[in-house]
Amino acid sequence: MKSSKISVIIVDDEELARSLLREYLSHHSNIKIVADCSNGFEAVKAVTDLKPDLMFLDIQMPKLSGFEVIELLEEPPAVIFVTAYDQYALKAFNVHAVDYLLKPYGKERFDAALELAVQRLIGHQRNKAKKIAAEAQHGKHPLERVLIKEGSKVLILPVEKIDYIEAQDDYASFSAEGRAHLKMQRLAELETLLDNSRFVRIHRSYILNIERLSRLELYAKDSRTAVLKDGTKLPVSRTGYDKLKELL
Numbered sequence: 001m002k003s004s005k006i007s008v009i010i011v012d013d014e015e016l017a018r019s020l021l022r023e024y025l026s027h028h029s030n031i032k033i034v035a036d037c038s039n040g041f042e043a044v045k046a047v048t049d050l051k052p053d054l055m056f057l058d059i060q061m062p063k064l065s066g067f068e069v070i071e072l073l074e075e076p077p078a079v080i081f082v083t084a085y086d087q088y089a090l091k092a093f094n095v096h097a098v099d100y101l102l103k104p105y106g107k108e109r110f111d112a113a114l115e116l117a118v119q120r121l122i123g124h125q126r127n128k129a130k131k132i133a134a135e136a137q138h139g140k141h142p143l144e145r146v147l148i149k150e151g152s153k154v155l156i157l158p159v160e161k162i163d164y165i166e167a168q169d170d171y172a173s174f175s176a177e178g179r180a181h182l183k184m185q186r187l188a189e190l191e192t193l194l195d196n197s198r199f200v201r202i203h204r205s206y207i208l209n210i211e212r213l214s215r216l217e218l219y220a221k222d223s224r225t226a227v228l229k230d231g232t233k234l235p236v237s238r239t240g241y242d243k244l245k246e247l248l
Contacts (some may be wrong), residue, residue: 005032006121007050011043011069011080012058017103021056021082027061030118038125039054042065044072052077056101059083061213068147069162072154078121080113084097142195146174148183155181159199164234165207176233200247202226202240 059066
């Protein structure tokens with residue numbers, strides 16, 4: 001922590017919810033509220049600029065969810081999720097001891113969550129927020145959109161616009177509407193998140209949106225090429241071909 005007081009950011013799209021958090025926090029002299037954010041984009045900027053110790057983060061928000069806020073942060077602070085979310089997410093929080101406030105909550109429950117966070121911060125233990133957010137997202141199959149940071153901007157890419165994804169070392173290159181967008185993510189992880197009735201791992205380096213497939217061509221013995229509607233050609237492995245046959 002940067003000072004004797006714990007710096008806190010509040011993130012919730014509902015003013016009433018933020019007001020309640022401010023009221024509860026006002027009873028704790030060791031807390032300093034450094035930002036009050038009404039959406040996920042404000043939260044990402046505030047955390048990046050202010051580097052708070054603790055964040056109270058709503059999950060269900062328009063534009064960016066709480067999980068997506070965490071995904072976009074390189075070094076998220078300790079997090080207390082504020083949520084009316086499904087039980088699978090709460091189980092994930094419990095397993096990893098990341099606390100949450102289930103709406104509606106009272107002051108006693110709030111104080112208990114805050115005390116737990118303070119003890120962790122004193123012990124220099126950060127919440128494993130990125131891991132929690134990723135695992136909770138796994139319960140939201142299939143993935144509906146991909147968030148990609150491009151400089152200071154965030155691209156929200158609906159999965160239906162993706163033509164194919166190519167592995168490039170630790171990055172994935174998403175090809176969509178004639179452009180390629182890089183994100184640090186492995187193809188193996190994406191394969192588990194995407195709708196497997198639409199996206200197929202046709203090769204160790206490629207995942208294809210089968211709606212973009214025009215035809216398959218025999219390239220050599222047991223070697224095939226996927227020809228997309230825009231003329232792009234991608235290699236198809238034997239295993240990838242078997243997967244395609246099941247869907248075509």
